[in-house]
Amino acid sequence: MSSRMTGSFQLMKSLNRSLILNTIRVNGAISRSEIAKKTKLTPPTVTNIVNELIKADLVLESRAGTSNGGRKPILLTINSNSRYIIGVDVGVKKVRLALTNLNADILKRKLVKMPDRDTLTEGSFLQFLQDIVLSFLEEVEEAKDKLIGLGVAMHGIVDHEAGTAVHAPTLKLENVPVKQVLEDHFNLPVRVENDAKALALGEKWFGAGKETDHFVCLNVGEGIGSGIILHDELFHGSDDLAGEIGHTLIDLNGPLCSCGNKGCFQMLASGHALKERARERLKEDRETLLKERAGNDLEELDGQLIYECAKDGDAVAAEILRETGEYLGIGLLNIIHFLNPRMIIVGGGVSKAGSFLMDPVHKVIKTSALSKRARNTCIVLSELDEEGSLIGACTLVLSELFSHEHSE
Ligand SMILES: [Zn+2]
CATH class of the missing domain: 3.30.420.40 (ATPase, nucleotide binding domain)
Known part of the structure; x- marks a missing residue:
């Protein structure tokens, strides 16, 4: 691979090019004159840059726009497969x-x-x-x-x-x-x-947060991580530590975490927490489908199995999900009081446990958030599902390409 490629990335990254590219991306299809209006660039500048972008195959022209009686305007779209x-x-x-x-x-x-x-x-x-x-x-x-x-x-x-x-x-x-x-x-x-x-x-860029300027996205898998979007941008904190919600302490006497502390949020509300709770319950002398289906193989005892047992009417499995959901709710409540986001997106494997887990989350927030609006904070499940972080990884490159703020 060559400097040609790095060169083509640089070519696209000049300030006005990125600004125009992003205006086309955000609007889906747009005419040159609309771009000039929205970007406040002069029409000749827009025309010059658009010509460059068409030549570079990044932008396509079409005449599919709506007309106001006269000639249909030529619309520009991003050539996604270029x-x-x-x-x-x-x-x-x-x-x-x-x-x-x-x-x-x-x-x-x-x-x-x-x-x-x-x-x-x-x-x-x-x-x-x-x-x-x-x-x-x-x-x-x-x-x-x-x-x-x-x-x-x-x-x-x-x-x-x-x-x-x-x-x-x-x-x-x-x-x-x-x-x-x-x-x-x-x-x-x-x-x-x-x-x-x-x-x-x-x-x-592509999921449940498209229309929202302030939100927190929680990734609840084996551990718990989060990303904070403030004013439409990722917030990193001073040393990239912002969002490490999984290691906020919520029980000083709780289980030991991989970070060395006890009672971290992720030890009480993650997929790992679900499994640990199930293992504890199996020591009790209660009838449960968990025992039947996992047998002696504790590795089999994962979130998916617990969810399926709960769905089939198993009281112990439902209890494990409810308890974990309550802790998850406490974590979300803390986020609401600390950052007051417009929305919290919950992704990761644990979010698949549906209402068994999410009903207690909503209940904690409805009963304990401080204001009426906080109690109504929008809590949604991730739209990108298990490939979300992968799409996010690609978006890291895209956001640089389309971002006029960081271009030279
Ligand atoms: Zn920890």
Whole structure:
């Protein structure tokens, strides 16, 4: 891959080009004169830049617009399939890869198992990442010349400017220079972000948060992470720690967390918490489908199984989901009182437990939030589902391409 590609990314990133591109993207289809009105650029500037964008194949012209009696205006749209992005979502157990177009439509996907955590080092992890991206690139050979960047969503704390995975406790990795190594190796712009933050960005661009300026997106899987969107932008805090809601303490005597503290929110309200509660319940002498279906294999006892037992009328399973939902509700209540977002989006595996889990969440908020409007805070489930962080990873590259604020 060449500097040509990096060059094409730079070409698109000048201030006015990005501004015009984004105006076309946001409006779907728009005429040159409307662009001039909205951007306050002069019509000749708009015409010049639009011509460049058409020449670069990034923008298409069509005459499908509505006319006011006269000639139909020529409308401009983004040529979504003119460029591609590779997204990588690095989870604890598996890595998802995808090739998308400029509309984040997934054109090809791949799932790879993570190497054994116990033998993983910073070096072997980077080598693994390079290998899987390389093999994916070989599979999408025909798209290579149109690639404009690589976005990586990572578990743990990520320095998003340096593109370094600073602290990934579950993988036991520290200070991994993901961006630097992948950029050197593939000669493509690389953006790296925490997975929950990437998910929030994906929801902002393509999911449930499209129309909302302030929201929090909670990723409830084995752990709990979150991304905060303020004034339409991701909020990182001073050291990329903002959103680490999973490690806020809510029970000083609670279970020990991977971070070393006791009673973290994620130890009480995540998929992990569901499993631990189920294991405790199995020690009691109560009749439950959980015992029957999981048998002696405690690994089988996951959120999905608990949900299915509850759906089939099992009281113990329903109780486990209710208790976990109450803790989840407390976490959401804290977010509401602390940040007062317009909306909270809940994603991740746990969100699939439906009303067993979400009814108690709503109940906590309805009974304990301080004001009427806070009690009515909109709580919705993620629209992007399990590929949300992956779409978010691609959005990291897209947001740079279309963002006129950060362009040179
Ligand atoms: Zn913790």
